[in-house]
Amino acid sequence: MTDSPVLITGGAGFIGSNLVDALLARGVAVRVLDNLSTGKQGNLPRNPRLELIVGDVADPGCVRKAVRGCRAVVHLAAVASVQASVNDPVGTHKSNLIGTLNLCEAMREAGVHRVVYASSAAVYGNNGEGESIGEDTPKAPLTPYAADKLASEHYLDFYRRQHGLEPVIFRFFNVYGPRQDPSSPYSGVISIFTERARQGLPITVFGDGEQTRDFIYIGDLVDVLVRALMAGQVESGAMNVGLNRATTLNQLLVIIQDLLGGLPSVEYQPARSGDIRHSRADNSRLLARYPLSEPTGMREGLAKLMDLS
Ligand code: NAD
Ligand code: UD2
CATH class of the missing domain: 3.40.50.720 (NAD(P)-binding Rossmann-like Domain)
Known part of the structure; x- marks a missing residue:
């Protein structure tokens, strides 16, 4: 090399x-x-x-x-x-x-x-x-x-x-993962939720929390x-x-609550205009070239992010 x-x-x-x-x-x-x-x-x-x-x-x-x-x-x-x-x-x-x-x-x-x-x-x-x-x-x-x-x-x-x-x-x-900056309201949702949950600050969900994302x-x-x-x-x-896996925001919150043993208050507000409801990657092209043997599950990834693993 x-x-x-x-x-x-x-x-x-x-x-x-x-x-x-x-x-x-x-x-x-x-x-x-x-x-x-x-x-x-x-x-x-x-x-x-x-x-x-x-x-x-x-x-x-x-x-x-x-x-x-x-x-x-x-x-x-x-x-x-x-x-x-x-x-x-x-x-x-x-x-x-x-x-x-x-x-x-x-x-x-x-x-x-x-x-x-x-x-x-x-x-x-x-x-x-x-x-x-x-x-x-x-x-x-x-x-x-x-x-x-x-x-x-x-x-x-x-x-x-x-x-x-x-x-x-x-x-x-x-x-998502460590060092993702949670400081803007438009930061990645996981960085915002985990940071606020750890600090005991209220969490805002835009919409009903049933929108999905493909988190890696x-x-x-x-x-x-x-x-x-x-x-x-x-x-x-x-x-x-992406992982071709859909996770709702409500599911995220359940896992975070479970890992931390509690959650601050969660407020549901109207969905952001232009927000995408569901986003999930067809990753077959990726897997054919770069197989992911055991991608990190949500629970494991959130635990690592919050230093709980
Ligand atoms: P980030 O803001 O943490 O990283 C971007 C880095 O680029 C920062 O260190 C910033 O200081 C630097 N930078 C910005 N403008 C620059 C410039 N003009 N010259 C030199 N450096 C500059 O964001 P990230 O999440 O690490 O994103 C990395 C890349 O991945 C970006 O291109 C982003 O668009 C892309 N991306 C990220 C995501 C995600 O989920 N995080 C999703 C899709 C695409
Ligand atoms: C992601 C990218 C964006 C763009 C877009 C393309 C990030 C941070 N954003 O936006 O750059 O590439 O994909 O489709 O990677 N939400 C809440 N509460 C909060 C913050 C967010 O409910 O405090 C919601 C938000 O309204 C959305 C979901 O969480 O429904 C995900 O938001 P996001 O900003 O993390 O990611 P996304 O997919 O909207």
Whole structure:
């Protein structure tokens, strides 16, 4: 194995910092490029094999410097909040699309081929609701965030055809686990519920709590990301990353209550406008390529997240 680092853009964030830990544990050197907008230096371990470049993917010079000498890239840097993209489409576009283009150009120049990309189930909008959503479901990017994710997929595919890039495009469903930031009302529901439950603060459910999501534990996601980085060959086309399992918010709350031995008050408010009722990944393409032997169950994942296992 060469000693050149894997570059993780957005490596100081929730998913990125968990991936950093996994790669370092496997003896892989890591370079992180992060502007620390939502990521934190404190998410990263002190390790001589880890280098942090504080900089912006929207800055081509900075991306060029970060890519130089790397063996592969995992591109996670983005403004991950859909609401932020609705409030500031131009500002978030610089991170979420221009950042991807800068990376493609820098990789082409440096002769780096492999890039694992974090797209999102948001590209499907409300299509496929109630079914398990396959990759060929018509796309309906309803927000600037989703439009930039889908456009990034297309640009990566252009660089694959034109310049020999090897993109692995993953559409993440709902990821949860340690270091997911609960501080915004639009943070992942599990990070909000568990944080509030532990602090004894009231919990708000938008709607009747019977909406479902396909939650995947960060450890399982990271495992897939590492395998995609190391894979000999990759195929074109995007892959859903989810477990094809539906969990209601009410079921989540029961498990959290069970694990903590109680729950603060739970208030049901009207559903958020535009909220998706059911979201579940058809993950057959993923499983054919990266089988998940025993994905983490909800109870086990929530226990790990709350440090109870
Ligand atoms: P996060 O906010 O914790 O991580 C994003 C990281 O990117 C942060 O460290 C942030 O500081 C950094 N960043 C943002 N803009 C940047 C820029 N212009 N230049 C450099 N760094 C920048 O969010 P996350 O949940 O870890 O998300 C990681 C990726 O996965 C994102 O691309 C997100 O859109 C995607 N995703 C996440 C989920 C999920 O459930 N968490 C679902 C679908 C897709
Ligand atoms: C996820 C992504 C979003 C986008 C979308 C695409 C996260 C955090 N969000 O949104 O970026 O990709 O998928 O489909 O990954 N809820 C409550 N109480 C709370 C918070 C949330 O009831 O305090 C509800 C919320 O209304 C929704 C469900 O919980 O019905 C899940 O919300 P979420 O923001 O975790 O995830 P989602 O799927 O809406």
